[in-house]
Every structure is written in C-alpha cells, then in structure tokens.
Amino acid sequence: MISVLIPTRNRPAQLKTAISSALLHSEKVEVLVYHDRDSGDKVTKPRIPYLRSFEGPAESVGVAWNLLYRFSTRNLIMMGNDDLVWHTPGWDVRLQQAYEHAFPDFVGVLWCNDGSARNPMPCTFPVVSRKWCEIAGYFTPECFHFLYHDTWIADIGARIGRLCYVPDVLIEHRHFSFGKSEMDSTYARHRKGPDAASKRREDCSTWAASATVREETAEQLRRNME
Numbered sequence: 001m002i003s004v005l006i007p008t009r010n011r012p013a014q015l016k017t018a019i020s021s022a023l024l025h026s027e028k029v030e031v032l033v034y035h036d037r038d039s040g041d042k043v044t045k046p047r048i049p050y051l052r053s054f055e056g057p058a059e060s061v062g063v064a065w066n067l068l069y070r071f072s073t074r075n076l077i078m079m080g081n082d083d084l085v086w087h088t089p090g091w092d093v094r095l096q097q098a099y100e101h102a103f104p105d106f107v108g109v110l111w112c113n114d115g116s117a118r119n120p121m122p123c124t125f126p127v128v129s130r131k132w133c134e135i136a137g138y139f140t141p142e143c144f145h146f147l148y149h150d151t152w153i154a155d156i157g158a159r160i161g162r163l164c165y166v167p168d169v170l171i172e173h174r175h176f177s178f179g180k181s182e183m184d185s186t187y188a189r190h191r192k193g194p195d196a197a198s199k200r201r202e203d204c205s206t207w208a209a210s211a212t213v214r215e216e217t218a219e220q221l222r223r224n225m226e
Contacts, residue, residue, distance in 0.1 A: 109157030
C-alpha cells in the first residue's frame with residue numbers, strides 16, 4: 001500500500017510519536033527510518049511489523065529519502081518526517097483510493113491536510129507511485145541542503161497536470177514555524193550558524209538553475225501517461 005520514508009536526527013520522542021501514530025491509524029503501511037550515525041541517537045530494532053530502521057553517515061534529507069526509497073516495497077511512496085503526527089484512521093486506505101481514482105495510470109502527485117493555515121497549497125509531504133519513481137529514476141533530488149524537495153515533486157506534478165489534494169486526511173506537521181514545536185538543534189542545523197545563509201542561497205540558486213531538469217522528468221512521465 002504505502003511506504004513512509006522518515007529521516008530523523010536527535011528526535012527520539014518525536015520519532016516515536018510519528019511512528020506510533022502512523023501505524024496506529026493504518027492497516028499495512030510500511031515505515032522506513034534513517035538515523036544519522038553522528039547524532040547520538042540510539043538506533044533500535046523494534047519488533048514492530050512494517051517498521052525498518054537504517055543508520056548511516058549524516059546526509060541531506062534528499063539522500064536519506066532516496067536511500068529509504070530504494071529499500072521500500074509498497075506501490076505508493078510518501079515523503080515523511082519525524083515532526084509529523086498521523087490523525088486520520090485508515091489514512092493509508094483513503095490515500096490509496098484517492099490516488100487510484102485521480103491517477104488510474106499511477107502517474108501523479110497527491111498530498112493531504114498538514115494542519116497548517118497554508119492548505120491546500122503548497123504541496124507538503126507528497127505521495128507518488130513507485131511507477132513515478134522508476135520513470136524519473138529517483139524519489140526526490142539530492143542537490144539541495146534542505147529546501148525544495150516537496151516543491152520539486154509538486155512542480156513536476158503541475159507541469160504534467162497531475163496534482164491531487166486530499167483534505168479529509170490529517171497528517172499534522174508540528175513544525176516550529178507553525179508554533180507547534182520549539183526550534184531544536186535539528187531545525188537549527190541548516191537555519192542557524194555561520195553557513196546557514198549560504199546553504200539557503202545555494203538551494204535557491206540550485207532551484208532557479210534546475211527548471212530544465214524538472215521539465216525533462218516531466219516529459220519522461222508524460223510519455224508514460226494514459
């Protein structure tokens with residue numbers, strides 16, 4: 001059904017909440033977690049069905065999401081994070097049904113209510129199909145420090161006219177900018193410090209320079225649309 005990909009760093013309590021809420025309200029969702037080895041997090045191998053945990057060097061979230069995608073097994077792939085809380089019972093069944101209804105050929109981008117005032121846009125924590133990833137050759141780009149990953153996927157979906165918002169599924173994003181959490185060391189890693197501004201500028205420059213790459217991916221997907 002759905003594989004949820006969650007990179008995490010220094011957030012054991014939030015991660016536990018994310019995983020338990022996702023599994024509590026689902027039927028057969030698969031959760032894959034990537035821990036940064038240098039964060040000091042204790043990597044556990046819990047005996048919970050459909051949960052797999054991986055540990056490795058500190059990577060950008062793009063690299064971590066792609067690594068987890070390569071180990072995933074479900075037909076839908078969801079960009080996740082350790083500051084999410086799943087609230088809607090049967091959310092996985094609802095998203096599967098919505099995706100199949102909106103995109104019978106399994107080429108499209110779906111996202112749901114993240115509990116912020118910004119809904120329905122921008123597209124946050126998108127869901128795409130395994131077919132989409134196989135055609136594109138990746139789940140999300142690895143060229144950014146921390147910005148634009150969901151925007152990249154949404155931009156490609158907009159280019160091919162394949163976007164679907166599901167408002168009745170609530171997966172709450174407890175982000176500090178919404179006043180739902182504190183600015184912790186994980187948020188601050190790319191937002192404060194001597195290189196924070198340069199990382200943001202680099203991500204913005206990379207986004208501006210990569211429109212042709214997104215169009216190339218969009219064209220590959222168009223050729224596989226029915």
